[in-house]
Amino acid sequence: MLSAIAAFGAYILRGLEYFGETSELHLRTLVHLSRGNIELKPTIAQMASVGVSSLPIVAVTMLFSGMVFSYHVADQAMLLGAGGFVGWAVAETMARELGPALTAIVVAARAGSAMAAELGTMKVTEQIDALRTMATDPVQYLVVPRYIAGLATVPMLVLVADVIGVSGGYVMANATIGMTADGYFGSIPGNLEIWTVAAGVIKGIFFGIIIAIIGCHQGLYTEKASEEVGRATTRAVVYCIMLIYAANLALTVVLFP
Amino acid sequence: MAHDTDVVAEAEREAGIEVGEETARPVPLPAREPIDRSGQPLLSVQYVTRQIDGQTIIDNVSFNVWPGEIFGIMGMSGSGKTTLLRLLIGLDRPDSGEILFKGESITELSEDELNRVRKSMGMCFQYSALFDSMTVAENVGFAVRNRRDLSQDQRRRRVAELLDMVEMEGTEDRMPADLSGGMRKRVSIARALMEEPELVLYDEPSSGLDPIMACNISGLIKKVSTDTGSTAIIVSHDVPNLLGICDRILMLHDQKVQMIGTPDELREDDTPVVHRFVHGLGTADMTEHCSMR
Numbered sequence: 001m002l003s004a005i006a007a008f009g010a011y012i013l014r015g016l017e018y019f020g021e022t023s024e025l026h027l028r029t030l031v032h033l034s035r036g037n038i039e040l041k042p043t044i045a046q047m048a049s050v051g052v053s054s055l056p057i058v059a060v061t062m063l064f065s066g067m068v069f070s071y072h073v074a075d076q077a078m079l080l081g082a083g084g085f086v087g088w089a090v091a092e093t094m095a096r097e098l099g100p101a102l103t104a105i106v107v108a109a110r111a112g113s114a115m116a117a118e119l120g121t122m123k124v125t126e127q128i129d130a131l132r133t134m135a136t137d138p139v140q141y142l143v144v145p146r147y148i149a150g151l152a153t154v155p156m157l158v159l160v161a162d163v164i165g166v167s168g169g170y171v172m173a174n175a176t177i178g179m180t181a182d183g184y185f186g187s188i189p190g191n192l193e194i195w196t197v198a199a200g201v202i203k204g205i206f207f208g209i210i211i212a213i214i215g216c217h218q219g220l221y222t223e224k225a226s227e228e229v230g231r232a233t234t235r236a237v238v239y240c241i242m243l244i245y246a247a248n249l250a251l252t253v254v255l256f257p
Numbered sequence: 258m259a260h261d262t263d264v265v266a267e268a269e270r271e272a273g274i275e276v277g278e279e280t281a282r283p284v285p286l287p288a289r290e291p292i293d294r295s296g297q298p299l300l301s302v303q304y305v306t307r308q309i310d311g312q313t314i315i316d317n318v319s320f321n322v323w324p325g326e327i328f329g330i331m332g333m334s335g336s337g338k339t340t341l342l343r344l345l346i347g348l349d350r351p352d353s354g355e356i357l358f359k360g361e362s363i364t365e366l367s368e369d370e371l372n373r374v375r376k377s378m379g380m381c382f383q384y385s386a387l388f389d390s391m392t393v394a395e396n397v398g399f400a401v402r403n404r405r406d407l408s409q410d411q412r413r414r415r416v417a418e419l420l421d422m423v424e425m426e427g428t429e430d431r432m433p434a435d436l437s438g439g440m441r442k443r444v445s446i447a448r449a450l451m452e453e454p455e456l457v458l459y460d461e462p463s464s465g466l467d468p469i470m471a472c473n474i475s476g477l478i479k480k481v482s483t484d485t486g487s488t489a490i491i492v493s494h495d496v497p498n499l500l501g502i503c504d505r506i507l508m509l510h511d512q513k514v515q516m517i518g519t520p521d522e523l524r525e526d527d528t529p530v531v532h533r534f535v536h537g538l539g540t541a542d543m544t545e546h547c548s549m550r
């Protein structure tokens with residue numbers, strides 16, 4: 001019993017420590033940003049890397065998700081005689097939930113893990129120490145570019161995801177209930193509010209930040225052993241996904257009161 | 258076999274004159290001014306102790322290094338040499354004691370303040386620590402990548418000059434992963450020298466190099482220090498080269514300073530551990546197995 005309490009206590013302490021470390025990392029990143037300490041070359045490289053590496057998987061994921069969702073909705077809508085709203089229903093769901101959340105999870109798996117692996121390897125091979133001896137703050141040189149890449153690229157990917165998801169939905173609606181393009185897409189402009197799309201994009205910004213900070217933190221705090229890099233990478237993805245879901249709930253409540 | 262040792266011995270004697278046919282390029286070793294030890298030391302280590310995981314790695318170590326000096330640190334594997342170097346450049350902090358650089362204590366400085374001090378230092382890591390996502394040229398030029406007072410062209414020329422110095426000319430566009438361990442080492446030396454630091458810390462600069470290249474690197478370190486008046490601290494197992502180029506050498510043993518002295522003083526010291534180390538002998542029960550020495 002006592003050991004169970006002790007274990008629980010240790011767990012809580014570890015959680016607090018983790019929260020402290022990531023908060024500090026985030027704060028230091030923001031300080032560099034506010035001072036304009038931004039290195040252009042690595043920042044552009046990171047944006048290209050996060051965007052390009054994630055785009056194909058985002059596209060595939062969203063295409064199939066849109067199709068599956070539309071398959072269910074079209075069926076129900078026909079029963080209720082509301083077939084004219086299928087396009088809107090798919091678009092609304094994509095913009096509010098599926099677009100941002102699925103994109104974030106794909107980016108976490110693809111780019112968040114890469115951040116942890118790259119920085120972890122640099123830590124283990126003393127490249128981070130080498131940066132420090134050359135009077136370069138690793139947070140400024142490594143984390144700030146990834147942070148900018150996360151918060152700039154994920155929202156853009158969310159928009160792309162929305163479009164691909166809705167398009168996938170059309171393919172399925174057309175195949176199952178013979179919906180025309182006019183009927184499907186025509187129902188969207190009058191019903192889908194621009195704010196709904198914007199809210200999804202705002203979620204994307206927050207998710208991008210979460211991915212960058214957690215991925216970089218796992219990398220920078222890797223213990224000095226190569227097998228630790230693999231563990232840090234796995235942890236980065238797991239923590240990202242958990243935090244993205246939790247943040248999604250909070251953001252949904254705030255953005256759609 | 259005998260021929261090889263002759264070649265090495267000769268190269269060592271000439272300290273820096275390369276013997277290979279193709280690459281023959283003498284590095285003329287300039288005469289060194291005597292070190293003035295009356296003023297303020299460049300680096301002063303005072304009663305420094307460092308423990309890691311409850312284990313004492315460095316125990317109450319004190320020494321001074323004066324400007325222009327080439328200072329060697331030797332000791333057995335695991336004796337804390339790398340740990341000591343990391344303390345000197347502020348990568349790690351001592352548990353007690355103080356380290357002064359040009360009279361300023363660096364033990365309590367924040368990372369930002371340390372970065373100011375580190376601009377006057379360069380470090381060459383034991384395992385090179387090259388940035389593996391960058392080319393050789395980007396690695397060497399890293400420290401000056403944002404310097405506005407240097408044009409692109411000046412930077413490129415300086416990188417080429419340094420690579421030439423470590424006999425790595427023409428490798429600018431190669432990636433570290435495509436280089437051998439010794440080549441990486443040399444690139445890392447060039448990188449450490451980019452900003453013409455006042456103090457250069459070398460962690461095993463010659464490990465993993467063939468004897469001729471090891472000797473050339475030693476010669477190069479001496480040449481750089483003499484030409485620029487910079488100070489060098491060299492951690493090495495390579496006793497002959499260390500004795501050949503250092504003004505003074507510190508021997509670490511059992512976490513403590515065993516001895517600090519000139520190469521001649523070390524050669525003549527008859528403390529068993531120093532004697533064995535300097536003359537390359539094993540411990541008593543093992544000596545007969547390595548009697549080739």
Ligand SMILES: Nc1ncnc2c1ncn2[C@@H]1O[C@H](COP(=O)(O)OP(=O)(O)OP(=O)(O)O)[C@@H](O)[C@H]1O
Binds near residue numbers: 314
């Ligand atoms: N981060 C660390 N965690 C735990 N122990 C460490 C750490 N760094 C060094 N040590 C221990 O400190 C001691 C000295 O290590 P150090 O790397 O300074 O030795 P060294 O003299 O440079 O050895 P070598 O000549 O083999 O490079 C070793 O016993 C090592 O196990």
Ligand SMILES: [Mg+2]
Binds near residue numbers: 339383
């Ligand atoms: Mg070492």
